[in-house]
Structure formats: structure tokens, C-alpha cells
Amino acid sequence: MTRVPAASSLQPVPGKPRPRVLSIAGSDPSGGAGIQADLKSIAANGGYGLAVITALTAQNTRGVTGVHVPPVEFLTRQLEAISADVTVDAVKIGMLGNAEVIGAVADWLGAHRPAVVVLDPVMVASSGDRLLDADAEAALGRLMALADVVTPNVPELAALLGEAVAADWESALEQGKRLAAEHGVSVLVKGGHLDGDISWDALVDLSGASASDVTVFEAPRVDTVNTHGTGCSLSSALATLLGAGLVPTEAVGAAKAWLLEAIATSSELAVGAGHGPVNHFHHGVLPSARDVAGYAADLWTTAAGDLERIYELPFIAALGDGSLEEADFAYYLAQDALYLNTYSRVLAAASSLAPTEAEQAFWAKGARECLDVEAELHRSWLVGREVSMVQGPETKQYVDHLLARAGEGDYAVLVAAILPCYWLYAEVGAVLFREFEQAGAPDSHQYAMWLRSYSDPAFAEATRQAIAYTAEAARRSTPAQWTAMQEAFAHSSRFEVDFFDAPSRRVPRGRA
Numbered sequence: 001m002t003r004v005p006a007a008s009s010l011q012p013v014p015g016k017p018r019p020r021v022l023s024i025a026g027s028d029p030s031g032g033a034g035i036q037a038d039l040k041s042i043a044a045n046g047g048y049g050l051a052v053i054t055a056l057t058a059q060n061t062r063g064v065t066g067v068h069v070p071p072v073e074f075l076t077r078q079l080e081a082i083s084a085d086v087t088v089d090a091v092k093i094g095m096l097g098n099a100e101v102i103g104a105v106a107d108w109l110g111a112h113r114p115a116v117v118v119l120d121p122v123m124v125a126s127s128g129d130r131l132l133d134a135d136a137e138a139a140l141g142r143l144m145a146l147a148d149v150v151t152p153n154v155p156e157l158a159a160l161l162g163e164a165v166a167a168d169w170e171s172a173l174e175q176g177k178r179l180a181a182e183h184g185v186s187v188l189v190k191g192g193h194l195d196g197d198i199s200w201d202a203l204v205d206l207s208g209a210s211a212s213d214v215t216v217f218e219a220p221r222v223d224t225v226n227t228h229g230t231g232c233s234l235s236s237a238l239a240t241l242l243g244a245g246l247v248p249t250e251a252v253g254a255a256k257a258w259l260l261e262a263i264a265t266s267s268e269l270a271v272g273a274g275h276g277p278v279n280h281f282h283h284g285v286l287p288s289a290r291d292v293a294g295y296a297a298d299l300w301t302t303a304a305g306d307l308e309r310i311y312e313l314p315f316i317a318a319l320g321d322g323s324l325e326e327a328d329f330a331y332y333l334a335q336d337a338l339y340l341n342t343y344s345r346v347l348a349a350a351s352s353l354a355p356t357e358a359e360q361a362f363w364a365k366g367a368r369e370c371l372d373v374e375a376e377l378h379r380s381w382l383v384g385r386e387v388s389m390v391q392g393p394e395t396k397q398y399v400d401h402l403l404a405r406a407g408e409g410d411y412a413v414l415v416a417a418i419l420p421c422y423w424l425y426a427e428v429g430a431v432l433f434r435e436f437e438q439a440g441a442p443d444s445h446q447y448a449m450w451l452r453s454y455s456d457p458a459f460a461e462a463t464r465q466a467i468a469y470t471a472e473a474a475r476r477s478t479p480a481q482w483t484a485m486q487e488a489f490a491h492s493s494r495f496e497v498d499f500f501d502a503p504s505r506r507v508p509r510g511r512a
């Protein structure tokens with residue numbers, strides 16, 4: 001009889017399909033900004049891109065030499081054609097050109113507003129050329145009321161408020177708070193135009209939906225001239241990630257991390273002699289959120305083989321039926337306490353590398369809980385037992401592997417190495433506890449209390465979350481990273497088997 005199911009009950013269910021993201025923006029024939037950048041950014045972040053063109057520009061990486069705004073009736077025709085046929089999950093609005101266009105887009109949004117609306121209030125290109133008539137700036141107020149998030153750069157923020165351009169990050173942030181309060185909209189203040197080693201951004205969300213009113217995101221400023229289309233790319237990535245169901249702070253964090261790498265690797269492209277484009281496809285096209293379940297299923301295939309081995313171990317059989325020698329149990333507990341101490345540090349490393357605040361908090365909580373469990377092991381089980389507190393070889397090889405992955409600093413690979421301890425332990429715990437109950441939960445079982453603590457629903461829930469975060473990291477990984485993740489996972493999974501087998505193999509046997 002196998003106790004290993006074909007799929008773990010803790011695996012994530014398939015996520016949403018690709019969000020359908022509409023860009024309403026102008027065309028940039030050089031491909032770095034506008035509609036062209038938006039479609040690349042949407043695809044790179046896992047969405048399906050649609051595009052309605054507001055205006056044509058004649059531009060390259062050095063500047064804009066002409067703007068043509070087609071009759072607004074034709075813009076409305078394009079918008080109506082989309083809404084008559086396609087359900088749009090998110091819309092990103094970029095260059096609008098003039099007040100008439102703003103009016104037509106606002107009318108359409110009033111009738112067909114998708115669930116997510118991100119407004120990039122494009123006014124001036126990075127070359128300094130105007131992309132919105134000066135007298136149309138006031139008309140943007142009507143669109144802001146229909147948006148979820150507005151993403152102004154420093155000069156746009158000043159223009160929207162009718163104030164002087166902020167000279168530093170603190171004043172820009174204050175202006176962002178005023179704009180958010182004035183229009184009842186979330187504001188992503190972008191600090192790309194300021195100087196300094198850090199490129200600051202901040203999400204001001206006064207709706208109460210985020211953990212705090214202001215979430216600040218910092219990234220090293222890349223020394224490059226290739227910043228053509230950074231704002232277009234960021235707002236499209238943000239719309240895509242919000243459309244995929246991420247909460248605003250997570251969506252901004254993930255979009256910014258993706259953009260930073262696109263800026264940092266922009267020199268791989270050779271487009272034009274001015275402000276070149278960013279490298280949208282640095283990690284290829286992101287698989288759909290639905291694929292998250294596939295990554296977890298692949299890891300399960302590895303884990304299932306090792307689980308099979310764990311169930312065959314004499315230690316597990318004896319723990320299950322209560323016949324386990326006291327000295328073997330004590331050895332296992334002592335090694336577990338030693339392991340948990342290092343595991344806590346490894347979880348803390350995952351917390352410090354985490355791309356989102358939710359993950360940062362999750363791993364930090366896990367790190368703390370390991371120390372609590374370690375203390376409890378000493379207090380309730382190890383006190384009074386004669387047991388060596390020296391790391392056994394199986395414990396050492398396992399923690400050395402984890403510490404090495406933590407030292408490498410790749411979040412995706414590290415969480416893959418961390419996961420088997422959650423997943424295999426939760427599976428073994430659930431099975432042993434179920435079998436204990438099926439045997440009538442006999443009080444005479446000398447490890448009854450241990451088995452009860454083994455199958456804790458809160459731990460199962462944490463495991464489910466750890467699997468989901470690891471699978472999401474896999475979705476965002478490069479093929480080489482995914483291979484490294486699988487290797488790291490396979491090693492830890494194998495070390496779990498050795499860890500459970502260690503009490504039976506310890507030398508000399510018979511003494512704790």
C-alpha cells in the first residue's frame with residue numbers, strides 16, 4: 001500500500017489565465033516607448049496585450065519630430081470594437097495628445113470600465129518634447145477620478161497639482177500624498193528624474209486597502225542613458241500584475257524588480273544613438289499564472305519518490321506504531337533542535353531576499369517559529385533525557401546545503417531548498433496522525449503527544465503558502481534558475497530521507 005498520493009493536497013490550484021491587458025496609448029516607431037513598449041511589457045509579465053492607438057508620433061531615441069492625432073471618432077471606434085468582443089481585465093492609459101482624446105477615453109471608461117485602470121499621465125517625452133497639449137492637462141482630472149492608480153514622474157506630478165517641480169524625493173512624496181488626497185486615487189510617485197544613487201518610487205494608497213498609506217520602493221540607480229520608455233513599461237507591467245490578481249504593493253514591487261533588470265541589461269540592445277530602450281525580455285516571456293500549479297506538480301514528482309522512501313524507513317514505522325526505542329527518539333529530537341536553529345537563520349535569509357513584503361513577512365514568521373519550536377523541544381522533550389547535542393553527519397550535510405544556498409543569494413533557489421522541510425514533514429505528519437487515529441488513538445502509544453503535535457493545521461497552511469511562493473518564484477525564473485531550483489529542491493528532499501533515517505544509522509548504536 002502506498003501512502004504517497006499522485007498530487008499533494010497542499011499543492012496550489014491552477015491560477016487565473018493570462019490577464020487581458022489593453023493599452024490605450026500613442027505609437028513610438030522606435031519601439032522603446034508607447035504602445036510598442038506596452039505590448040512587450042505586458043507579454044514579458046505574463047499578460048495578453050491589446051492596443052488602441054490614440055496618436056502617432058514620429059520619434060526615435062533622440063527625440064520626437066512629429067505628432068499626428070487621428071480623428072477622435074476613430075479612437076472611439078477602436079475602443080468600441082474591443083469592448084463589443086473582449087473582456088478586458090486591466091487597462092493602461094498612456095499618451096493621449098489632446099483634451100478631445102481625453103474626453104473620448106473618459107466616456108468609454110464611464111461605460112465599460114475594466115476592473116483595473118492604471119493611468120500614466122504622459123505629458124512630455126524623456127527628450128523634452130510635448131506629448132499632451134498644454135491646455136489639456138486640466139482635463140486629466142476627469143480621468144484620474146476613473147483610475148485606480150496614477151503613475152506620474154516628478155514633472156508630471158507638479159503639473160497635475162499646478163505646483164513647482166519638486167527638487168528632492170521628500171517634496172515629491174509630499175506632492176504625491178496631496179494628489180492622492182485631492183483625487184481619491186492611489187498615486188505611484190516615480191523618482192526616476194531625481195539624482196542620487198537610489199531611484200525611489202512610492203505607492204500612496206489612502207484607501208486603506210494596503211497595509212500602510214505609503215509604501216516606499218528603493219532600487220539602485222543604474223548608470224545608463226537607456227531610459228526611453230521606462231514609465232510606459234512600468235505602468236503596463238503594473239496593470240498586468242494587478243490584472244493577474246496581485247495586491248497593489250506586491251504588483252508595484254514585482255513590476256519595479258522586473259523593470260530594474262530591464263534597465264540594467266539594456267546595453268544588450270543596440271537601438272539608436274540617443275536614449276535607448278530597456279530590455280523588456282530579459283527573462284523571456286513569463287509563463288501564465290496558471291502554470292504555477294505545473295511547477296508545484298514537477299517538484300512533487302521529486303518529493304513523492306523521497307516520501308516513498310521515508311515511509312519505508314524503520315524509524316518511521318516504529319514511530320508510527322509506538323515501538324520506537326527511546327534512545328532513537330531522543331537522538332531524532334536533539335538533531336531536530338539543532339537543525340531548527342540553523343533553519344531559522346536560513347528562513348531569515350529568505351525573508352531578506354524576498355521580492356514582496358508578504359513573502360518577507362512569511363519567511364520572517366517562519367524563522368521566529370523555528371526558534372519557538374526549538375525552545376519547546378528542549379523544554380518539553382529533551383529536558384531530563386541523556387542526549388548528545390552534537391550535530392550528526394546527516395544534520396550537518398543538510399544544514400551545510402541550506403547555508404550554501406542562502407549564501408548564494410538567489411531567492412528562487414533558496415526557497416526551493418527550504419521547501420522540502422515544510423512539505424515532506426507536513427505530509428509525513430498528516431499520514432502518521434491519520435494512521436494513529438485509525439488505530440483508535442491508543443493512550444498507551446508512548447509517542448501519542450508527539451504525533452498529535454506533528455499534524456498541526458496551521459503548519460499545513462504555512463506549507464501550502466510556502467509551496468505557492470516557491471512555485472511563483474519558479475514562474476518568474478529563467479530556465480537556468482529553474483534547473484538550479486530543481487537541484488536545490490532534490491538535494492533537500494533527499495536529505496529529509498537521510499534525516500529520518502539517521503537515528504537508525506547512528507554510531508555507536510544503543511547510546512544516545
Ligand SMILES: Nc1ncnc2c1ncn2[C@@H]1O[C@H](COP(=O)(O)OP(=O)(O)O)[C@@H](O)[C@H]1O
Pocket residue numbers: 126152153154190191192193199200201219220221222223224227229230231232234256259260263
Ligand atoms: N537610471 C535608473 N535606474 C533605475 N531605475 C530607474 C532609472 N531611471 C528610471 N528608473 C525607474 O523607472 C521608472 C520610471 O521612472 P521615471 O523616469 O521617473 O518616469 P518616466 O519614465 O515616466 O519619466 C521608475 O520606477 C524609476 O524608479
Ligand SMILES: Cc1ncc(COP(=O)(O)O)c(N)n1
Pocket residue numbers: 025026027028033034035057094095122124125126131227228229230231232233
Ligand atoms: C508614444 C509615446 N508615449 C509615451 C512616451 C513617454 O515615454 P517615457 O516612458 O520615457 O516617459 C513616448 N516617448 N512616446
